[in-house]
Amino acid sequence: MSAQARTSTRRWRALRARILAASDVCHLCGLPGADEVDHVVPVALGGAEWDPVNLAPAHGGCNRRKGARLHMPAARTPMRTRDREVCADGVVRMVPRSREW
Ligand SMILES: [Zn+2]
DSSP states (O other): OOHHHHHTSHHHHHHHHHHHHHOOOOTTTOOSOOOEEEESSOGGGTOOSSOGGGEEEEOHHHHHHHOSSSSOTTOOOOGGGTTEEEOTTSOEEEOOOOSOO
């Protein structure tokens, strides 16, 4: 399903409203006031399209800067993705956790 087709459905609007009601802190820049819902792992890269676990609040501008990537270059590492590391070459790598929580 294309992004345009998805966002015009009642199902998407309900899901989006639920995510934004839970939090309006943008997962890309860490500031409140998010007005869109972003796929943490982009659908284009195999992310789950309808799974709330893969959805996070984002500003429209941040969302578009990110595009179909896993992470914005040079962005502050958000809480949700703190186990990922953006390396100097822009590649996102999963960092194995060594600490016990
Ligand atoms: Zn933002």
